[in-house]
Amino acid sequence: MDDLTLLRELCENPELYLEDKDRELLQSNKELLDISKANSITVYGTDIQKNMAELSEMMIKSIGETNVDEISDIIDQTVTYLSDADEKAEEKSFFPWKKKSSSLTLQNKYDVVSQNVEKIESSLEAHQIRLMKDTAMLDQIYKMNQEYFKLVNYKIAAAKDKLEQIQLGDY
DSSP states (O other), X not given: OOXXXXXHXXXXXXXXXXXXXXXXXXXXXHHHOOTTOXXXXXXXXXXXXXHHHHHHHHHHHXXXXXXXXXXXXXXXXXXXXXXXXXHHHHSOOSSGGGOOOHHHHHHHHHHHHHHHXXXXXXXXXXXXXXXXXXXXXXXXXXXXXXXXXXXXXXXXXXXXXXXXXXXXTOO
């Protein structure tokens, strides 16, 4: 049986692949769904909806905190500085005594570029740490999503079973 066929069968009959503890959870979900009480039907599954909404908010908050503009700004400043320094080096002074030593100018230019590269390096290291934290968080979110998916399938299976009971008049 290929994966697609297995997935279809699991979606159509989720109770076929349940372990004993999962069957107990399925049974408790069936008991939560009392058709004689409208409130029972209305609130059925809201616990999972709430958890999924909280998970979504956490993901959105995490995405909103990401900032890569700092590195971009430092690189732009460095490129601008290098361009300005090249233009200034090409300008000839009318007064020879005002000319700076080219080695001194080159050393100053190197120092500024070196400082900017160090800023970029530290910023990239901070982003690397952030990415590792984000990866760990995404792994956690993935596991939570798997659990929510499983719980939603239990709710669906319980509702299907309850519907069959109702249709057979066995409620």
